[in-house]
Structure formats: C-alpha cells, structure tokens
Amino acid sequence: MDAGQLYEMLKKVQEPKGYHFNADMDMTMPLLESLLTNKERFGYMACPCRLANGDYEADKDILCPCVYREEDVKEYGACFCALYVSKEFNEGTIEKRVVPERRPPEKILF
Amino acid sequence: MNDIKVYALSTCIHCRNAKKYLDECGVKYECVHVDELTGDERKKIVQEVKERNPAVSFPTIVIKDKVIVGFHKDQIDKALKED
Numbered sequence: 001m002d003a004g005q006l007y008e009m010l011k012k013v014q015e016p017k018g019y020h021f022n023a024d025m026d027m028t029m030p031l032l033e034s035l036l037t038n039k040e041r042f043g044y045m046a047c048p049c050r051l052a053n054g055d056y057e058a059d060k061d062i063l064c065p066c067v068y069r070e071e072d073v074k075e076y077g078a079c080f081c082a083l084y085v086s087k088e089f090n091e092g093t094i095e096k097r098v099v100p101e102r103r104p105p106e107k108i109l110f
Numbered sequence: 111m112n113d114i115k116v117y118a119l120s121t122c123i124h125c126r127n128a129k130k131y132l133d134e135c136g137v138k139y140e141c142v143h144v145d146e147l148t149g150d151e152r153k154k155i156v157q158e159v160k161e162r163n164p165a166v167s168f169p170t171i172v173i174k175d176k177v178i179v180g181f182h183k184d185q186i187d188k189a190l191k192e193d
Contacts, residue, residue: 027123034121048121049168051144051156081123098124098180101167108166110153 003032014084019065019073022082023090031083035064049081050101053109061107068102114139117159117170120146125169128181132171135190144168 001009007028011021022028034048046052047062061067069079076099077089088094114132118125120143132139144155156166162177163170171178173189 030123030126034123037121049119049124051119051166051168098182100180101165105160105164105166108156110156 001036003029003036006032006036014065018086019069019084020087020090022078022085027082031081047081050103051108053107055109058107058109061103066103072099072102113172113174115172116141117155117162117168117172118143119168122168124181128169128171128186131181131183131186135186137190 007021014020022031031048035045038044038046038048038052042052042054042056042059044056044059045064046059047064047066050062050066052059052062065084066079069084072079073084073086076097077094078085078096078099080099080101080103082099086094089096114137116125116129116132116139118129118141129139129141142155144152144159147155159166159170162172163179165179167179169178169181171186173186174192176185176189176192178185178189
C-alpha cells in the first residue's frame, strides 16, 4: 500500500466521524508515509510524531488514530501530528497552534 | 551558533519542518533521531530529553540554554538572535 491508497482508505472511515485530513498535503502525505514506515518497523501504525516503544500493548494509546486525538481536535482543532484536523482548522477559521503533548511521559518505556 | 541540538524522530513532520527551518536560517546543529537509537544509548538520550522537556515530546530544540518544545519559528528566531 502507498500513502495515496492509505489516504483514500482512511478518508472514507474518518470523515464521517468529523475528522478530516489536514488540507496541507505537505504535512499529510509525509505523515501517511511515516505511518507506513512504522507499520513496517513495528507491525502497526504507531503515531509518527511520538516515540513508540515498539511493543503493541505498550503503544496501544498511540496507534493512529491515537486516544488523544479526540481531546486535541476538540481543543486545538488538530491532533498532535496535525494529520487529523477539524473542518474549521482546514477552513482557516481557527488559529493554528502547536498542540502540546498530552501523552504522559511515563508511557515511554526505557 | 554551534550550540544547537535537535532531539527529533525520523518519522515526525514537525521535526522535519523544524530542521528544514534551521537549515534555511543557515545554522549548524546536531540532530539526534531518538527513534533510531536502541538500548543504553536510547535510555541515556531519553533521560537527556526528559531533563530538558519533561513531556518527552519532539522536536525538542536546545539553542544555547533555551529549550524550545515543538516547532515554533518565533521562538527559534528569538533564541538565535540572543546568540
């Protein structure tokens, strides 16, 4: 699968839920490619902007879409990676901010 | 301008954009891709990041004594000017 196919596949599932891909394709396509990189690396699509443990159980909270997406999109209009955003974010009616990390650092195992 | 360190992930777009911006600024920096490290080296670097940014998020950019968490152009500009 390539990033374009992943885009089409996820779009169908996520858009009806109110989660849109970032309209900035210079963000979205590399992020989708990174998801595929992580799939190859770990066997699952861990969040590309977080340090994965490489253990499925330990990374469950950061499997894309991560468990933090809902709160982040609600508060900032974008998830931590800014792969998934709200309609308002894409329309430019809300300010684009850097989303702070919500995942507790204890989740990173040494 | 030589004391810039970027803790990054090879797969992270914000890290990539931050590095691109530092390149555009024409500054030299040391970059560590934490996701590519293993074992003790990883442990050591994660601890280093934690001391500078307790959230252990990426990119964590250290310019002299300033720690910038996430890709903030304005904060990078400011820290570079203070050099």
